[in-house]
Amino acid sequence: MSIKILNPGVQALIQDGGRFGMARCGVPVSGAFDRRSWQSANEIVGNTTPGPFDSWPGPAAIEVLLGGLRLEATADVIVAVTGADVPVTLLDVDDDDKRDISRHEPILLTAGSRLHLGNAKSGLRAYVGIAGGIDVDPTLESRSTDTTSNLGPHPLAKGAVLKVGWIVGQPKSSLDGRTGLPGSANATIVRFRPNPGVEATSTGILSTGPIARSWLVSPNSSRAGVRLIPTDQQAGSTRTQAMLASAPAIPGAVQQLPDGELVVIGPDGPTTGGYPVVAVFDRDELDIIAQARPGTMVQLAPIDD
Numbered sequence: 525m526s527i528k529i530l531n532p533g534v535q536a537l538i539q540d541g542g543r544f545g546m547a548r549c550g551v552p553v554s555g556a557f558d559r560r561s562w563q564s565a566n567e568i569v570g571n572t573t574p575g576p577f578d579s580w581p582g583p584a585a586i587e588v589l590l591g592g593l594r595l596e597a598t599a600d601v602i603v604a605v606t607g608a609d610v611p612v613t614l615l616d617v618d619d620d621d622k623r624d625i626s627r628h629e630p631i632l633l634t635a636g637s638r639l640h641l642g643n644a645k646s647g648l649r650a651y652v653g654i655a656g657g658i659d660v661d662p663t664l665e666s667r668s669t670d671t672t673s674n675l676g677p678h679p680l681a682k683g684a685v686l687k688v689g690w691i692v693g694q695p696k697s698s699l700d701g702r703t704g705l706p707g708s709a710n711a712t713i714v715r716f717r718p719n720p721g722v723e724a725t726s727t728g729i730l731s732t733g734p735i736a737r738s739w740l741v742s743p744n745s746s747r748a749g750v751r752l753i754p755t756d757q758q759a760g761s762t763r764t765q766a767m768l769a770s771a772p773a774i775p776g777a778v779q780q781l782p783d784g785e786l787v788v789i790g791p792d793g794p795t796t797g798g799y800p801v802v803a804v805f806d807r808d809e810l811d812i813i814a815q816a817r818p819g820t821m822v823q824l825a826p827i828d829d
Contacts, residue, residue, distance in 0.1 A: 525599040527654065529684040530638065533592025536680040538658055541574050541582035543666035543675070547795040553775060554668040554676065554791050556587055557747055557814035558649050559807060561607035565653030568604035568630055570693030576807070583657030583689070584667040586680070588650040590817075593641040595652075597633035601688060602655040602695050604630055605639075608647030608815060609705055613640040630695035647705035647815040656689040672748050672792040706816040711738055714812050715827045716778060716803040729778070729786065729802050729824060739786065743818040747792040750813050752822065753785055773797040776805040788813050 529536070539562065542555025556562030562585055563573045571583040586593065591610040605612050605627045612625040617636040625631055625639075633639060641650060660667050660677050669676045680686075706712040718729070729737060742751035773779070777789045779799040788805065789797070805813060806827070816822060 525601060525656070525688040526685050527601065527633075527688065528596045528598060529680050529682060529686070530594040530596055531592060531682060532680040532684075533588055533590065533594075533641070535589040536593050537587045537669040537671070538584050538660060538667055538677045538680070538686075539587045539669060540584040540657075540667045541578075541580070542791065543581070543664050543668055543670070544579040546664055547772070547774075550795055551664065551675065552670055552672060552748075552792050552795060554666065554670040554747075555581065556585070556651065556668075557791055558607055558651070558811045560811045561649070561651045561815075562587070562653075564628065565604045565606040565651040566657070567653075568606070568628065568696055569602050569653045569655040570691065570695045571653065571655065571657055572693060581662075581666045581668065583653075584660065585654065585658065586652040588641060588652065590648065591641045591644045591650060593650075593652065594638060596638045597635055598685075599635050601633050602630050602691075603633055603639060604628065604653045604695075605641065605650055606653070607650040608644040610644045610650045611642035613642070614638070615640065629697070644817075646707040648817040649814055654688055655693075655695065656691040659687040659689040670792050671746070672794075706812060706820045706822065711821040711823045712812060712816065713823045713825055714805065714809050715825050716805050716809065717827050718803050719801055722800060722802045729780070738821055738823050741816045741818050741820045741822065742785070745818060747790045749790050749793050750788040750816065751785055752788065752824075755821070768798050768800060770796040770798045771801070773801070774804075776807065776810045777801050778803040778805065790814075 539556040542553040574582045615638040738755045739752035
């Protein structure tokens, strides 16, 4: 059983839950950027996914940047689409039918049927879960594509044929009809945990008043890191020490550059860094950042435990 890629869109990557235990060797964790959407896509089609403290990578799915993916089933298979708000169209050759399909629901593709993902209306990354997962050879115990180190499968290209693994579970009804994706007219609030050793107001990550500081997602962002640009002169004029002794870095860590901009370390980001770490995002908050396309305004507010 397999699926064929007819058009990968802007970028389509194979991603599982990540490559664990390799940071000491300088290898990023990689894996799905928006883990919540990746997990939901897999669970809808019946795949088992790891818990928050598990170190096994789980099933591989397709992470699609901005939509545009087109694929064809070579045999009957169940898929699901989650994450970014992309139009989903099914071309069913058995019924000579073309119809719109809901996200967050199991979709049966019969042999020869095609699934089309349109351009994302909001959000940045869509996930296509496939019953049985994508069966490609693992690299360092993960099937994830690392765009920084070029480990794992190559980005998907037109004509690629992906083998599907053994189906062991049953599809489920919608688990996560996610709403509030970044990109609406209003700024998206993202909550952080400040570094206890750094005064947040002195770095400009927060205003001195009750209003959260606003930042714009820079076009100079990727799976390695999402850059946030301050929207006011006061934050932009902040200067920090340019370099410190290199220290471990994890996805979700927020580094501040000498010009006052912030970089949120992504799944393909460096495992060490020499810029001050002023805060960290929890996993759920990092999922929001993963869906924020360039030009999106976000407001950073501390978590009140």
